[in-house]
Amino acid sequence: MNPAGRTTEELLAEVARLRSRDLPVRGGQVTAYVYDTGRAEVHEAAARAYFELLEVNCLDPTAFPSVVELERQVVGAVADLLGGGHGIFTSGGTESIMLAVKAARDAAHRARPNLVLAVSAHPAFHKAAHYLGVEVVAVPVDLETYKVRARDVADAIDENTIMVVASAPSYPQGVIDPVEEVAAVAAAAGVPCHVDACVGGWLLPWLRAAGAAVPPFDLSVPGVTSLSCDLHKFGYAPKGASVVLFADPAMRRKAYFASAAWPGYTIVNATVQSSRSAGPLGGAWATLQALGREGYLELGRATLEATVRLREGLARIPGLRVLGEPESSLVAFAGDGIDVFVLADEARERGWFLQPQLSYAGIPANLHITVTGVTLAGVEDLLKVIAESAEAARERGPVVLPEGLVELVAATDLEALDEADFAELASSVGVDLRPEAGQPEMATVNAILDALPAAAREAVLVRFLSAVYAT
Template identity: 85%
Template structure:
């Protein structure tokens, strides 16, 4: 970006933004089945935007300077606590930050050398990120390959004197199933170890599905042994991005998440989150969304979501060559193919205007496509199933991606650090991958096939280079 010599008019800037967004996936309407959450209610979205802008310039850094932050956060955190069994909470920027604070609090309160967090292989990578930043070792345990849930026995066997935290998911993102929280928490409690429930997806969804008639097992702070839980409001709370809550059963644990520093001659530093200065815009947007929908609104969205998820599961199961993985207890649905390359299917769906999220194979779980069902999905579930069926048939006709002989071995053995970004982009182009943002995901079946054939460490190295090229 070149800084203009003179300021530009707002209308001109908005037109420029519209141009830049021309190749973005749509954030409304339900055709993008990941990353965005849509109520289908324009008035709720409008209320959130107006509140977000109203709080945009308020700084959460010093709540004594801006008491509105305290009042608003106590209301938002209180609503989450009321729904999830009580506790003492912090409003954060998202699930990753909520999880990072939970890991920090557990690490600091335990005070053990070489701390370890025990979690299922299906636990969100945010735990790996938190562990990486905080100097904690991750000990991943397998899940049952029929149910995709972790077992209490596997968790028990992984706990030792170095363990500072045990994790369960409600639900796990990949297949939308709920780990046996009661059993896992009991095992953790017996070992004297805290248990965190990652309900970033399910925290503000599962209670409303339960109210709509779904069977939802206990998973929150009311479960003995559960000591903390994370819940994203920018997912099924439908708030603007940057809104999550982490709850602790014990206020001492919440204090363990805080950071204070007096070792300098400047202003007093005390932070409840990883960030210091942060806009109160997301807090205002979350508060307004909760107020605009209310209990009745969320109950109605829960009923619509439950029905849409049921119809999607049944509809996918009826398409030849496709099967749903596990028995999803939430509104996250993953499916794989027998005679259909799911990565090619995703490309076909993308060409028809629909985004289905590819998931790579790992730990015995096959490559699959993921769909997040939201409040707006019910209105378009038949259209989605039609696209999935058409895309599956087209993918079957195209056949699976055929990689050049030796390509995977070449990449696996390559010193990627020895390549500059331009050379890496040329390598991608040689196998038909266009890394330009405006390419609209062209050739992603090839990318995903290559990644799927690589071990995790090599996948990560390639992904880092992809990101570097995109921003070069």
């Protein structure tokens, strides 16, 4: 920290320098993490509204009534699109899911509560379960369709089940679970059913309007009791903006937290956070207002066309195959005779980011692409890069790990290593964690992670994150 302070110009120059190695957030060359309409004026409107509400605190809606009106409008728009319900504006899908699990747990009053979900369900449910003392009961997906089977969900439900989960779509392969069937078996067992539509909630209705075959998935489906929908994904709002809807207002109240056991100010929270900026709420409201129904419909048409062209183009590239039949704009492809982790590094060298996904539960390692409103303008460039990268990966061949390396990593007590020791271990496999080293090639790292069991992967990832942030 500078003792004398710094000027705005100096600060912004420093931010620009720090961002120089970041992936670009506009233009469509980063096919995960960011969502781009391709419309600068929409993002500008959202940014200005975000700034106007930056210092407004959502902690006390009686002090800042603008928060109440903005949230009513945003939640109301989501409810109107997704079958009604009573909602809460949250910071993102993880918090929306956390609140849905909390509400179900508190309503059920089970001594040993559990949550039934597919192996393809988002890890946010595992995180919520970890924080809230709930056991996860994971069931397999069909390895042809990558969807959960309702009969497997039914078999997993027991007297301690507080909720079952269906995804619309599941993130890894972009397919929609059979929501009607899963909700029916949940209802028959007297158990709430949550639909994770964090990705699809503000996408699937517009794809349907553009002509896609989208099955019923929202709160209009009998047996669906709650639903999460992220507006900072296909709503194109700034991070973090999400809504969790409950069919029953009594269940929404179960998501709240209040405490009167202290002599200070009144504590009643609708979200996990207490103090939080209203900036994201303002940004979400402005984005919805700026685009309107026609804007989202146009983006839906462009997204659908880009997804179709991407899938058709991938089918023409030797050695690549799309996994399942994606019903959204999330597309995952695996390689036959091509190491997809090497392909991802090759694409990165060409200026494009493709998201690696590790193998799990019989699903092969693959690369994930999120198609957004801006993708259509560059879909042919994307396919050209994938084809070139696939050919380069075929020529390079797969990653060959030193004999015994995976066993060594699996057997290492990572907790016994300090940050310097772990950094040295990472360096031995080609990953230099020093800030000045830049972006390493990740194929070897991903190959090692892919060969490890899930628990060992998690231990390595925790140490990696800790080393990255070490001072």
